Amino acid sequence: MNNKTQNQRPSHDCGNDCDRRHDGEGESEHEHEDGPLAELVTVRDWLRYAITRFNRAGIFCGHGAANTFDEAVWLILSTLALPPDRLDPFLDACIPGNERVALFENIARRADERIPTAYLVNEAWLGDWRFYVDARVIVPRSYFAEQLPRGLVPWIDDPETITAALDLCTGSGCLAVMMAETFLNADIVAADLSPEALDVARRNIEDYGHGKRIELVQSDVFDGLDERRFDLIISNPPYVTTEAMAALPPEYLHEPRMALTAGDDGLDVVRRLLAGAARRLYPEGILAVEVGHNRHIVEDAFPELPFAWLSTHDGANGIFLLRREDLPIGDQEAGIGDQR
Numbered sequence: 084m085n086n087k088t089q090n091q092r093p094s095h096d097c098g099n100d101c102d103r104r105h106d107g108e109g110e111s112e113h114e115h116e117d118g119p120l121a122e123l124v125t126v127r128d129w130l131r132y133a134i135t136r137f138n139r140a141g142i143f144c145g146h147g148a149a150n151t152f153d154e155a156v157w158l159i160l161s162t163l164a165l166p167p168d169r170l171d172p173f174l175d176a177c178i179p180g181n182e183r184v185a186l187f188e189n190i191a192r193r194a195d196e197r198i199p200t201a202y203l204v205n206e207a208w209l210g211d212w213r214f215y216v217d218a219r220v221i222v223p224r225s226y227f228a229e230q231l232p233r234g235l236v237p238w239i240d241d242p243e244t245i246t247a248a249l250d251l252c253t254g255s256g257c258l259a260v261m262m263a264e265t266f267l268n269a270d271i272v273a274a275d276l277s278p279e280a281l282d283v284a285r286r287n288i289e290d291y292g293h294g295k296r297i298e299l300v301q302s303d304v305f306d307g308l309d310e311r312r313f314d315l316i317i318s319n320p321p322y323v324t325t326e327a328m329a330a331l332p333p334e335y336l337h338e339p340r341m342a343l344t345a346g347d348d349g350l351d352v353v354r355r356l357l358a359g360a361a362r363r364l365y366p367e368g369i370l371a372v373e374v375g376h377n378r379h380i381v382e383d384a385f386p387e388l389p390f391a392w393l394s395t396h397d398g399a400n401g402i403f404l405l406r407r408e409d410l411p412i413g414d415q416e417a418g419i420g421d422q423r
Contacts, residue, residue, distance in 0.1 A: 120180070120184065123178075125174065125175050125176060126175070129178065129186055130159055133151075133154075133158060133186075133190045134151050134152055136190055136194040137151040137155060137193065140194035140197075143333070145332065146222040146224065147201060147207055155190075157204075158190065158204060159186060161204035161206060162185055162186050162203075162204060163186070197333040202218050207224075207255070207257075209223050209224075209228040210228050210232070214287050215286050215287055218337060219277070219279040219280055219282065219339065220254045220280045220283045220339065221255075221342040226399070226402050227258050227317060227319060227371075227373060227402065228261070235369070235404075239315070242265055243268050244314070246270065247272075247311075247315075247365075248313055249273075249274065249317070250272070251304065251305075251317070252274070252276075252320040252352070253273035254283075254342060256284025258317060259297050260287055260288060260293060260297070262317070263296050264291075266315070269296075272298050272299075272308070273288070273300070275302070276303045276341070277342075280342075284299060304355045304359065305355070305360075305363055308363065313363060313364060314364070314369070315371070316356075316370045317371045318370075319372075319373040320345065320352040320372065321344055321345040321349070321352055322353065322373075322375055324347065324348055324380070325344065325349075327349070328343065348380055350377075350380065353372060353374060357370075357385065357388070361410040364407040365407070366408075367407065367408075368406070368407045369406055370406075371402055371404045374403065375399065376399050377401075378399075378403075388405065390403040391403065
């Protein structure tokens with residue numbers, strides 16, 4: 084065996100789209116340069132590389148992926164504009180050079196800067212629902228994604244009876260969109276303090292074709308809503324405590340702080356919701372608020388209120404529900420909203 088035969092790399096047929104330089108002597112072997120951009124060819128190659136980078140960097144997976152494998156699959160498929168649930172057919176596909184650059188940069192930023200994948204690829208998922216996101220809004224994650232498709236049964240007997248609904252602290256507008264898909268007879272208001280968040284919400288609302296049914300309002304809790312009344316108010320407000328905020332992984336620090344934290348005990352916005360919701364609800368109206376794992380803090384702060392806690396897949400039961408008659412009503416608010 085001569086030296087040339089002994090040292091020859093096996094040829095790799097990538098077809099006409101392969102951008103690697105081929106040997107000029109009539110051979111089909113690749114001349115490899117160093118580095119991932121030259122050496123990683125297929126989706127399989129980049130998947131392995133991404134997982135290794137993420138494991139070594141110690142990234143935190145809390146924005147839609149359960150582990151580094153799922154995170155890498157999501158980042159790669161989305162960066163390459165491939166179907167999110169179809170990895171296997173593409174594992175051995177050859178990736179052109181310009182697409183490798185985009186992959187390399189996204190993987191590096193995820194590992195080194197700890198930027199959530201949702202921001203890198205401008206998408207987040209709630210169940211089967213895809214939403215546009217960027218750093219102007221918190222990455223959507225909500226127990227309401229389990230509850231809204233079921234219409235909040237049994238607390239709401241018939242979703243068609245809901246004609247006016249409010250999504251307070253709407254952020255990206257994802258829950259408002261889900262409400263529009265569930266409560267088909269409802270006019271919906273999506274409110275947020277941040278005008279930047281409302282711009283993102285507008286994009287998602289228009290993407291789902293609900294621009295005529297969902298009204299966007301800039302409002303600090305109820306302050307910008309005049310005297311409007313609703314059959315249903317839902318909110319996924321900021322509720323992270325000061326102690327928990329200090330312990331968050333770096334990924335969460337890329338999100339808008341105002342969308343995360345709400346005072347030392349995390350209940351600054353929740354207190355305002357409970358104080359003002361009754362005058363914003365019609366008789367028999369419902370308030371539903373997500374507080375994550377802070378159930379004990381809420382119950383300790385409001386022992387007089389008969390909270391109903393909605394079941395969630397992880398057992399956190401992180402959404403409380405109250406009917407209008409169970410909410411506090413001040414003397415100056417009594418009677419307001421009793422008539423449609």
